[in-house]
Amino acid sequence: MSELMEAVRAGRTADTLKLLTGLTDAERRLHLPELKELRKEMRAVPWWESRSERISPALHLAGAACQTGAAAAADWLAGADMRWRQAPTESVLRALEHRDAGWLADVAHRLARRPVSARVPYPLVSGLVARAGCEVPVTDAYLVGWVQHVGGRWDESKVLDALRVEPHLAALVAGLFTLSDLGEVRWLLEDGPHSWQSALLTLARDGVLDRAFLVDACVARLLRGGGPTDHRVFLPLLTGLALGREEERERVAEWTALARDAVSPVAGHAQAVLASLALDGELTSRQLAEASEGLLFRAEKKLVRAQLVLLGKVLAREPGTAAELLPVVAQAFGHEDAQVQERALKLVERHAARLGSLEELGWAVEQLSPVLRARAATLPGITVASPEVYEEVLPPAPEPVRLRPAPETAVELAEEIGAVLASADEGVAAYERVLDGLVRHAHRDPEALREALGPVVANRWWATSDDTHWPRMDDMFGNGRYGALGAGEGLDLLLATLQGKVSTATLLDAVRRGPNEHECPHAGLSRVFDARLREVAYRLRTDPLPLLLATPTWSTGLLEPADLVARLAEYRRLGARVGAADFAQALLRVRTDDRAAAEEAARHARELRTHEGARLAHLLSAGGPVRPPVRRRVHGPRVLLELGELPELVEGLPQEFHRLGGPVSVFTERWCGHWDHALRRHWLAVLPERRELVAVRLLHDVTATAVDDGRGAGVLPLLAESGGPAGEAVHLCVAYGLGARHAEDRLAAVDALLVLAGRGQLDAAALGADLGQLVRRGAVKPQRLADSARTAAATGAHATVWEILRHTLPVLCADLATGRPEASAVPARGFGDLLAAAADCAERCGAHGEVPHLAGIAARKGSSRLVTEARRLRAALASQALAA
Structure with a gap:
């Protein structure tokens, strides 16, 4: 065995480096077969063994130094099997320093092109770049390593000093704006007293960085988008650059695109810039109309209302813009929020005389809620079709599929x-x-x-x-x-x-x-x-x-x-x-x-x-399955069910099946290893005609989607499609799912609700009453329930949703109207959203009657969303009652 191999096998990294420096390239190549064989041998050694920890650094160093080609050297240096047991960077650089600059540059760029997950040490690549004197590789891996190297210091005030002495500063800063994923370094780049943002702004003020380039790069990156929180890095940087009015005016097209399509904080900034330009008379009516067309379709009601306010100011100041702006305002008639619709209608009513004929707005009027549509019909030139008799539209319930025979071959x-x-x-x-x-x-x-x-x-x-x-x-x-x-x-x-x-x-x-x-x-x-x-x-x-x-x-x-x-x-x-x-x-x-x-x-x-x-x-x-004895229990904010014993269910079955007939208590151990949600569909197939028994056992898991912001309501549509009576447990599961934290879980609960309704198995009164109690106890947030109600109603099930909410609202209205202590569990803002969903359903399906205690809320002073929507619902029910 050669002296070099003895040093490598003994794990003597320092001796390995000394021996390598004395070898010619030809002599190094002669050691490659032995080094490769040792590497193969080490792959079978568990990483936690001391032998691996001792030998790997020396092997990493010797293998890289003995490679002839740049590609082979880069592969050896970045090998996954030695990623956590590498030689010191300075030792590797010394072992390679005899190579020519072109070879070193090739290795550096090959290492930089590796994915970020390869964890190639930044000091190694930057050291190779410095020794080669080559162009810096602006890749994701290199940029992430650079940011972590500069910004990962304990003293954040050193960031600015480190950037000042960076020889490739302009190229690397430009790369930051094209970095595909900020996940590894976002926390370093975000704002702070000694952050990268403040450092870059200082360098721009001092002329070290081109300020115009930073402005263009920020806008381009915000237009491109990226991760959901990338704007936290680039938007503060853009605002910190303090654009002048001329710079803002040059980028009207970019602000328009950002206002229409960017994430909400970026859209809000772009809208503010456009509003300032518009109020200063530096936007044409066509430019304002183009920006408004996209903004008025956004889901954020705050942005939509702000844009309607801006349009109202422009229309009041410049009456001649009515022909171009009022058709854009009318697009808000299709917004899901009735208050937005009403604001837009008020604008049209206020400036209708300036438009002359309103016939071209007829298509938009049809999108208004029934009450607002009747109001719009009084405008000159507007013809509204006679309202059709409401007909409930429920999606067809899924039909079970017959299994095909087992494969023949x-x-x-x-x-x-x-x-x-x-x-x-x-x-x-x-x-x-x-x-x-x-x-x-x-x-x-x-x-x-x-x-x-x-x-x-x-x-x-x-x-x-x-x-x-x-x-x-x-x-x-x-x-x-x-x-x-x-x-x-x-x-x-x-x-x-x-x-x-x-x-x-x-x-x-x-x-x-x-x-x-x-x-x-x-x-x-x-x-x-x-x-x-x-x-x-x-x-x-x-x-x-x-x-x-x-x-x-x-x-x-x-x-x-x-x-x-x-x-x-x-x-x-x-x-x-x-x-x-x-x-x-x-x-x-x-x-x-x-x-x-x-x-x-x-x-x-x-x-x-x-x-x-x-x-x-x-x-x-013997007949149908036995009805399970169920008892309702309150456990913290949760309403749960307990199941009595059912020995007749498993009579004559093997011992492994006897737990199916055992009781289920709220005090049963809740921690378990059944974390695989995909397995739940197979549990439903264990008792396909007794879904209540399965629902009781799944109930606590489903409650976590609303109470603990967990996941797990994906099983609800399958529960609704299963067989047997849909009793208390099934309906409680759906109720919690409708108030789930995650939109995907709420959507699954809406699917289950519609399946039950389509199969004629939905007890709307029971579900509504359960929802009222859950909201009152704080287990379900009214805003989430309102979102689920809107989603279900959007399928055409307005009457079904109203029938549910008709039994939910009295409990909540009673607490708010009478000032009971329980009212603190009903957020006024969220309850306003719920009332809005109920009012929309009542208007569309022609519901009439009276909701107990609703009049007390509607009689309150002020124009908060809660009071406004309570008045709207009361008016809808009263008008339909008169019509009936």
């Missing part, structure tokens, strides 16, 4: 298994279909199945694992040491079993003991799903099942009784032993609500003269 099955494994959100239909196909082909021809699955399982973690880097398969899938299996883990268990990766003893122990999991509300559902998968895996090894009895007929998990009878008949013909968990799951899935089909299937089941046939016949003849 092993190759087709392997392709579908690969697709399910690649999916992050396995649907019940696709999952159950490949599960049944895997069992059938394993029984029919296991060797052909293993061969077909070869490419699919080649890269699965368990197929390439060893005891050094991964837990033993016996530990992962057996011995009860881990929690219940997820959908993807369950499929991996079956595939690993087929490939001989799990011992029979482990599979048997897993079936006997089950998973080690916390006692939580989900435990009963997850245990059933888990028990069936473990049973199937054990039978694959010992006595393969010919087919699965519990494979559902429909995508909701429902199993037609005739299908189950036919499968039991096939088991009897083959003389096969039925899997206890598979049969129990089939009994929970079998459809009983079609009594004629159930009785017919029960007769055929008895004719089988088997234990399973008799058990199925008894279930089908």
Whole structure:
């Protein structure tokens, strides 16, 4: 072994550098094969071992110095396997200093082109650039490294000093404005007493940086957009540059584009600049109209109202602009906020005489709310069509999809298994279909199945694992040491079993003991799903099942009784032993609500003269599912449900299923390992005709979307599509979802609401009353509920939404009107939004009647949104009552 290799293997970095400096290029190249072999050897050593920590820096240094080509040297220096155990930067630079400038520049630029995630040290690249005397590489990785190097110092006042001595300052500052992702350095660039922004402004004032360039670069970056908070870096910098009036006037087109399309703070700044120009008479009416066209369609009501105020001032000062500006004002008639519509209508009414004919505004008037539309009809030249009789429009409820038979060939099955494994959100239909196909082909021809699955399982973690880097398969899938299996883990268990990766003893122990999991509300559902998968895996090894009895007929998990009878008949013909968990799951899935089909299937089941046939016949003849005993409890801000015991649900089923019949309490342990939201759709398929039992177990999770700003309402549409009565638990889940923090969760709750309404299963009075109590207790914020109400109403379900809110508002109005202490839980601003949504629905669907205590709020003095919308709702209900 050479002296150099001895030093590298001993981890003596300093000696390695001394030995390298004395070698010629030819001698360095001779060491490359040994260094590459050592690198390959070190890849198998865990990173936490002392050997890796000792050898890696010396290996990193020697390999880089012995490479001949620039590309190979850059690859070695940036290698992911040595990223956290690199040689000191100064040592690397000294080892490479004998190279010519062109070679060093090539390496520097190759390293700079690496992604930011490669974590190439900035001092290394900048050191190579300095020694090469080349042009600085303005790449994302280099810029991020530069900003972190300059701005990551403990003394932030040094930022300005560091920038003053930067030899490539102009090029690097220009690069900051084109940096694709500020995520790594945003906190360094944002405003502060000694921030980059203040440093750049100082350098611009001192003439070190070109101020005009900074202005153009800021505007261009804001136009380009980027991350949702990138404006926090560039907008303060732009305002700090204090543009003069001439500079603002030169960029009218840019301000217009920013006002129309930029994020709200940037749009607000651009609007303020345009407003100042307009009030000083430095904008033409055409330019003001172009800017207003985009602004009046923005969702931010503050911006829209400010623009209407500006248009009103210009119209009052310059009457001749009415022909160009009033049609633009009329575009606000289509805004979702009724107050915006009314402001726009007032402007049109005030200046209508200057326009002459208002016929061209007829198209816009049709977008007004019914009350405002009737008011606009009094304007000269406006013809409004007679109002049509309101007709509720509900989206069609989704229909369940019948599962296709299992794939005929092993190759087709392997392709579908690969697709399910690649999916992050396995649907019940696709999952159950490949599960049944895997069992059938394993029984029919296991060797052909293993061969077909070869490419699919080649890269699965368990197929390439060893005891050094991964837990033993016996530990992962057996011995009860881990929690219940997820959908993807369950499929991996079956595939690993087929490939001989799990011992029979482990599979048997897993079936006997089950998973080690916390006692939580989900435990009963997850245990059933888990028990069936473990049973199937054990039978694959010992006595393969010919087919699965519990494979559902429909995508909701429902199993037609005739299908189950036919499968039991096939088991009897083959003389096969039925899997206890598979049969129990089939009994929970079998459809009983079609009594004629159930009785017919029960007769055929008895004719089988088997234990399973008799058990199925008894279930089908017993009638529908038992109604669960439910009790409502208040727990903090939450309204929750407790479930009583249902022993008849699991009578005669295996022990693993008994938790389904156990009680659910608000005091049950809530922490658990069931974090995979995709698994919930499979829980619904465990009890496809008893969704109330599933909803009670999911209720606390759904409450977190509103109370704790969590996630997890995505299951609600599937809950609405499931079978069985939609009772208290289902409606409470939807109520919390409508008040969820995240818009995606609220949208899922709206979908569930519309599905229930479309299926005729929505109890609007119960849902409305629940929402009133939840808002009153602070569990649901009225602003979020208002957003959900508007979203649902926008589909055409105005009457449905009004019927819900008609039962929500009295509770809240009573607190506000009477000044009860509970009124503090009802924010006036948010309640105003809710009243606005209710008023819009009432106007559009022709509702009439009276909301208790609404008159007391409407009679208050002032013109706050709460009072204004209360008056609007009262007027809408009164006018419709008179019309009726």
